Amino acid sequence: MAITHFCPCCWSEIGAEPVCVVCGTDVRDLSPESYEQKLLQALYHPEPTVPVRAAIILGELGSKTAVEPLIQLAAFTSDLYIQEAAVVALGRIGDARALPLLNQLNREGALRVRIAADRALKALTRGKR
Numbered sequence: 179m180a181i182t183h184f185c186p187c188c189w190s191e192i193g194a195e196p197v198c199v200v201c202g203t204d205v206r207d208l209s210p211e212s213y214e215q216k217l218l219q220a221l222y223h224p225e226p227t228v229p230v231r232a233a234i235i236l237g238e239l240g241s242k243t244a245v246e247p248l249i250q251l252a253a254f255t256s257d258l259y260i261q262e263a264a265v266v267a268l269g270r271i272g273d274a275r276a277l278p279l280l281n282q283l284n285r286e287g288a289l290r291v292r293i294a295a296d297r298a299l300k301a302l303t304r305g306k307r
């Protein structure tokens with residue numbers, strides 16, 4: 179079930195390789211918990227593509243631990259791509275704590291964020307019925 183397309187230490191793309199060619203991290207040594215922790219830390223990585231990747235992977239993992247951090251990220255980032263990725267991830271995880279923020283972004287967000295928020299809301303409300 180490993181969803182490891184990126185090295186969780188340096189965020190280089192590693193595909194299916196078990197060892198990162200850039201920094202030498204053996205991704206097999208990481209427990210799912212520590213991988214999740216690395217992803218959570220990566221939400222505030224200075225290279226803007228890294229939080230986007232991290233948010234997407236957290237969404238794929240369905241990480242409940244990531245719900246509050248993703249809400250914070252989506253609420254305060256000024257990067258629309260990061261905001262969009264956080265919103266998509268919140269929709270995938272499907273936790274009702276995200277509803278107030280998703281409703282707000284669906285009304286007030288930039289166009290691409292509004293579209294993502296609309297989809298996330300539909301996914302969330304479908305999941306509950």
Ligand SMILES: [Zn+2]
Pocket residue numbers: 185186187188189190198199200201202203
């Ligand atoms: Zn690496």
